[in-house]
Amino acid sequence: xxxxxxxxxxxxxxxxxxxxxxxxxxxxxxxxxxxxxxxxxxxxxxxxxxxxxxxxxxxxxxxxxxxxxxxxxxxxxxxxxxxxxxxxxxxxxxxxxxxxxxxxxxxxxxxxxxxxxxxxxxxxxxxxxxxxxxxxxxxxxxxxxxxxxxxxxxxxxxxxxxxxxxxxxxxxxxxxxxxxxxxxxxxxxxxxxxxxxxxxxxxxxxxxxxxxxxxxxxxxxxxxxxxxxxxxxxxxxxxxxxxxxxxxxxxxxxxxxxxxxxxxxxxxxxxxxxxxxxxxxxxxxxxxxxxxxxxxxxxxxxxxxxxxxxxxxxxxxxxxxxxxxxxxxxxxxxxxxxxxxxxxxxxxxxxxxxxxxxxxxxxxxxxxxxxxxxxxxxxxxxxxxxxxxxxxxxxxxxxxxxxxxxxxxxxxxxxxx
Numbered sequence: 001x002x003x004x005x006x007x008x009x010x011x012x013x014x015x016x017x018x019x020x021x022x023x024x025x026x027x028x029x030x031x032x033x034x035x036x037x038x039x040x041x042x043x044x045x046x047x048x049x050x051x052x053x054x055x056x057x058x059x060x061x062x063x064x065x066x067x068x069x070x071x072x073x074x075x076x077x078x079x080x081x082x083x084x085x086x087x088x089x090x091x092x093x094x095x096x097x098x099x100x101x102x103x104x105x106x107x108x109x110x111x112x113x114x115x116x117x118x119x120x121x122x123x124x125x126x127x128x129x130x131x132x133x134x135x136x137x138x139x140x141x142x143x144x145x146x147x148x149x150x151x152x153x154x155x156x157x158x159x160x161x162x163x164x165x166x167x168x169x170x171x172x173x174x175x176x177x178x179x180x181x182x183x184x185x186x187x188x189x190x191x192x193x194x195x196x197x198x199x200x201x202x203x204x205x206x207x208x209x210x211x212x213x214x215x216x217x218x219x220x221x222x223x224x225x226x227x228x229x230x231x232x233x234x235x236x237x238x239x240x241x242x243x244x245x246x247x248x249x250x251x252x253x254x255x256x257x258x259x260x261x262x263x264x265x266x267x268x269x270x271x272x273x274x275x276x277x278x279x280x281x282x283x284x285x286x287x288x289x290x291x292x293x294x295x296x297x298x299x300x301x302x303x304x305x306x307x308x309x310x311x312x313x314x315x316x317x318x319x320x321x322x323x324x325x326x327x328x329x330x331x332x333x334x335x336x337x338x339x340x341x342x343x344x345x346x347x348x349x350x351x352x353x354x355x356x357x358x359x360x361x362x363x364x365x366x367x368x369x370x371x372x373x374x375x376x377x378x379x380x381x382x383x384x385x386x387x388x389x390x391x392x393x394x395x396x397x398x399x400x401x402x403x404x405x406x407x408x409x410x411x412x413x414x415x416x417x
Contacts, residue, residue: 001042001282002040002041002042002093002282002283003041003042004041004042004043004044004280005033005035005041005042005043005077006019006021006032006033006041006042006043006044006074006075006077007019007044008044008045008046008074008278010098010106010109010278013050013051014046014050014072014204015204019032019033020032020204020206020207021072021073021074021075021204021206021256021258022073022075022076022204022205022206022256023069023070023071023072023073023202023203023204023223024198024203024204024205024216024217024220024221024222024223025165025167025168025173025176025220025221025222025223025229025231026167026168026173026205026208026216026219026220026221027167027168027169027170027173027249027250027254028208028212028216029076029167029205029206029207029208029216029220029254030076030206030207030208031075031076031077031078031252031254032074032075032076032077032206032207033075033076033077033078034077034078034079034080034252035077035078035079035080035285036079036080037079037080037081037082037285037286037287038284038285038286039284039285040093040282040283040284041077041282041283041284041285042280042281042282043074043075043077043257043280043281043282043283044074044278044279044280045073045074045161045257045258045259045260045278045279045280045281046072046074046106046258046278047106047107047108047112047260047276047277047278048070048071048072048162048163048258048259048276049065049066049069049070049072049276050069050072051106051107052065052066052069053065053107053113053115053135053276054105055105055107055111055113055137056137056413057137057149057410057413058135058413058415059115059133059134059135059412059413059414059415060133060415061135062115062116062117062118062133062134062135062272062415063118063121063132063133063415064121065115065117065121065272066202067121067122068199068201068202069202069204070223070224070259071163071223071224071232071258071259072204072258073163073223073256073257073258073259074256074257074258075254075255075256075257076167076206076252076254076255076256077253077254077255077256077285078251078252078253078254078255079252079253079255079285079286079287080252081287082248082251082252082253082287083248083251083289084169084248084249084250084251085248085290085291085292085293086248086253086287086288086289086290086291086292087245087246087247087248087287087288087291087292087295087297088166088245088246088247088248088253088255088285088286088287088288089243089244089245089285089286089287089288090164090243090244090245090246090255090283090284090285091242091243091283091284091285091286092160092161092238092239092240092241092242092243092244092281092282092283092306093240093282093283093284094240094280094281094282095159095160095161095239095240095260095279095280095281095282096159096279096280097109097110097112097140097159097260097262097277097278097279098277098278098279098280099280106278107276107277107278108260108262108277108278108279109278110139110140111137111138111139111140111277112137112138112140112145112261112262112275112276112277113135113136113137113138113272113275113276114135114136114138114270114272114273114274114275114276114361114364114365115133115134115135115136115270115271115272115273115276116130116132116133116134116135116270116271116272116357116360116361116364117133117270117271117272118131118132118133118415119131119132119191119192120191120192121133121192122192122271123191123192123271124269124270124271124273125267125269125270125271125273125339125342126269126270126339126342126343126360127192129343129356130270130356130357130360132414132415133414133415134357134360134361134412134413134414134415135149135361135412135413136149136150136358136361136365136412136413137149138262138263138275138365140157140262143156143157143159143310144156144157145157145262145263145275145365147365148409148410149358149361149409149410149411149412149413150354150358150361150362150365150412151406151407151408151409152392152393152394152406152407153362153366153391153392153393154391154393155263155310155366155367155388155390155391156263156310156367157262157263157275157367158236158237158239158263158264158309158310158367159239159240159260159261159262159263159279160235160236160237160238160239160242160260160261160264161238161257161258161259161260161261161281162232162233162234162258162259162260162261162264162268162274163223163231163232163233163234163257163258163259164230164231164238164244164246164255164256164257165226165227165229165230165231165232165246165255165256165257165301166229166230166246166247166248166249166250166253166254166255166256167229167249167250167253167254167256168221168227168228168229168249168250169249169250172228172229172249172299173219173220173221176221176227177197177198177219177221180195180196180197180221181195181197183195184197195225196222196224197222198217198218198219198220198221198222199222200214200217200218203216203217203220205217205220228247228299228300229246229247229249229299229301230244230246230301232259233301234259234261234264234268234274235303236261236263236264236265236266236274236367237305237306237309238303238305238306239305239306239308239309240306240308241305241306241307241308242303242304242305242306243303243304244301244302244303244304245288245291245295245297245301245302245303246301247292247297247298247299247300247301248287248292253287255285257281259276260276260277260278260279260281261274261275261276261277262274262275262276262277263275263365263366263367264364264365264367265363265364265365265366265367265368265370266368266369266370266371266385267338267342267370268364269342269360269363269364270360270361270363270364272364273364273365274364274365275365309367310367312367312388312389312390312391313390314388314389314390315369315386315387315388315389316348316386316387316389316396316397317384317385317386317387318341318342318344318345318348318384318385318387319341319344319373319382319383319384320336320337320338320339320340320341320342320343320344320382320383320384320385321337321340321380321381321382321383322334322336322337322340322379322380322381323336323340323380324336325340325343329379329380330379331378331379332375332376332378332379332380332381333381334372334375334381334383336381337372337380337381337382337383338370338372338383338385340383341370341383341384341385342360342363342385344385345359345363345368345385345387346359346360346363349362349396351403352394352396352403352404352405352406353403353405353406353407353408354406354408355408355411355412357411357412357414358408358411358412361412363385363387366387366388366391367388367391368385368386368387368388369385369386370383370384370385370386371383371384371386394406
């Protein structure tokens, strides 16, 4: 097992740890750990809300989740000799939940959660249809997840980090803030907002010099979106065995990561849509000198997915096109087409006794496949959602006997405003 170079005590908050990470992006956040090229290491990661979500049957904690505090990231990790223009080569050797023997009732220690975010706290992909907060708790048994809130399903998790990326340069950070600020200015009072400005409140900045804290906090970018450095891309296939190539913008690269997921459907459509957990990840870090120019990677990431995903052989697929629910035609709107495909899948699952909220939570957590299937046939884009049939304890396919009716159990915890 690689040496744990970023250990976390499960009984303590993120800011009370021996090594303190960060929850904003800025080039002046110094490396917490420096490793040699080719070195392997273990890293502990907190659940993205640092223990704010609990294992119960209420969604009040999702409704009131402290969005300004996320994501709590482990790192940064510098690699000796890495310079701007290089590629940082990251191999995921292993990843998993907090070991059961660790103390503290935290997500990852045998359980995790999926949440639908309320409109006023960030919303979700289907916020107009699901404006309120809901939550499902998932129990882990080995690699399998089940939930008392979404009955008669079980599936193998594709465990992965939702967020991993390198530090931006000062110029790249300024570009982020300028373009996202310009977007916000087009509709500054929108709920949920179009983007998130730098927010000094609740900023965690690692070991930044005390004299620089106010400046860095005022400039540092929020971690919510994925950007040129990777970041919060929520790619479910970045699991064990994956190799990722990250652009290097600052000396050392300064890789940071967190937001571990036990499982996730493509798109993480409920926003808090994966099965969120705390856990560990083993990495090997190396440097490809001059790799950005040599391979034309520029300001983006490329990756080779691992081969440890569960293999489902039968799927039930739902399609959607770029027409709104009120029958308004949109031109090649693939985002809308994927929303419609998701809504069709939700409507279908309600015929088996699931509530719309239970079906939505399932699509966010289970390893569904989402695809843009047609993007050239004007005016309709076509998107599809592939639902693996083997995750259900019953036959979910259409048939002569009609839909099986589930025992709804406790249902999805809900908090109305």
